[in-house]
Amino acid sequence: MPKTLIIDDDPEFESHIREYFGGESGNAEHAFVFANDSAHALSLMAELDDIDIAVVSIDSKDIGGLSIFQKMKGKRLRVPRIAVTSSRDLPSIRTAMNQGAVDFLTKPVSMDDLLATLGKVFADCEIRRKAWRTEAQLSAIRREMDLAGSIQKRILPDQFPNSQDLEVFAQTTPAQEMGGDFYDFFDLDDGTIAIVVADVSGKGVPAAFYMAVVRTLFRATAPALKGPAACLSEVNRLLIGHNIPGMFVTAFYGILNPETWEFSFANGGHLPPYLVRGNGEIVAVEDGGGVVLGFEHGVPYQQDSLSIEKGDALFIYTDGLTEAFDLERNPFSEERLMDCLLENRSLSAHALTNNVFAFVSGHTDGAPQSDDITSFVIKRF
Template sequence: MDDLLLQAVSRQVRASLENEYLLGQSLEKERIEKELNLAAAIQQKIIPKELPAIDGYQLAGINIPSREVGGDYYDCIDTGDGKYALIMADVAGKGISAALLVNTLNAALYSYLEFNLPLTGLADKLNKLIYKSSPPDKYITFFIAVLDSKSGSLDVLNAGHNPTFLLRKDGTLGQIDAGGIGLGMLDLGIPYAGQSLTINPGDKLFLYTDGIPEAMNLAEEEYSDRRMIEFLKENSARPVDEFIKLIVEDVKSFTKEAEQSDDITTLILKRI
């Protein structure tokens, strides 16, 4: 009799512990879901729903967030007098902390751009701000190009981001990667370097985050920089909206059933 009672009590205790574990797992899953939804809401609030129309140019971009919500950000900010700031950025890490850091970058950019600072000075201010606003494992890779739409001049700066490509009308491909370290990595007064270029009729400026070349299929093979550059060269003559649609489709056709592990973000500017 005592043995039967002991077994019954043991079963009840075990069932209770299992139920408590399952409840804990359910609550943790619910908490994570809420955090992901909040991060997605923060991120989507600052991603432009519509890009400005620039006389003499075509412009298109897209952001497709991953399941875990990364910290990708792109924008085109009208700074007045025919000038526009094209921006591409990516926070190291995912989730709500990455989304909040991108939100900080977005607010700072809209504020600092009003002062018409040289890009090296702008990058220095942003670096200090992000360094103070983020934990040691968080930083932002960042690219900015300020376009004078009347002359076609471009002032550019790359802070640790993927190379940006300037594809000339004759097929020559220029790579823009000089600039400095990612924003918030270090605050040691290391100067940033800018660069001046010109975008001529027929030229295209292509910006992206690593969610495109590093997209993986089920065999863990990457889409790759090589395939992305080949796609750019072969399809750059298309209207920019069509180009954006097709490059996303090409990435998806490569990855097939594999889950999207990172945000897919890109922006293309064409002078016509």
């Protein structure tokens, strides 16, 4: 029920409204409060918080027309205003409209005309208020998403192991504020380094939550298990035990021995990494196969190993990189990636990653990003 403030010093107008609507409080559909001078009007506007519409006389010198709202102190009354006048002076009506009136009434005002005007203005007001509420809710959601995306980025390591003969670097770019790709590395008790690159199905918030679960499971299980295959099997078992329908993850998990440069690994449905040799040879690491995690019980994972020689770089990535589309829906492709890796094979892990991402950005040329993109590089000097 809209509540309307009538600011008018015409007793006949007030009496007519009271008689028609049944007194001060109005009827079941409308409520009214009345002020017959500016002081009373300012007092009511300062006191009441439930006014929906104001009907203001623009003829009375004691009221001052719509300029009365400029006299309010310490409070702003955001309500639609209807001008009411005893004349048909178009310049005065135009002035009122320029001062913010959304409609006008001329006396004698028929109650049917008043009802129709109030109904239309109140409906418009409700639409605006709903839009304001929606905008406020969207802004709050946006702030929360930005914060969640910032927290997710902070979860991923940003300090990488670097030494005279080893450099590690990784980068991820989510398609939305939050993503399902992730990389991780951590030291194991025997001095080796555990490395994970994974791609959760889907994008956005669900994938980000699932990503956090998968990352936690890797960190919890890896120190107690011997070898990447055993770790993938255990993470897979735990994920299936969580019973999260429709979610799965591809993962490449490896363990680097920085003393011997042996890299043992297992692949849970992930794209094969590329081993870029210092002599210009490039090899897809297709061993260590297995199914995606969180999908099927009891399937064994294979474990293999390779040796990283001086000048070699191991490039681990997610499919969002090779499937990055340009404006004509042409993917970046594995061929372009291989060319880029060979061209930049002598660079550091950091520079190699930056150049690959720059090549992908140049290829997409402003096309919307359709999937998360992640790469992880191990470079031996």
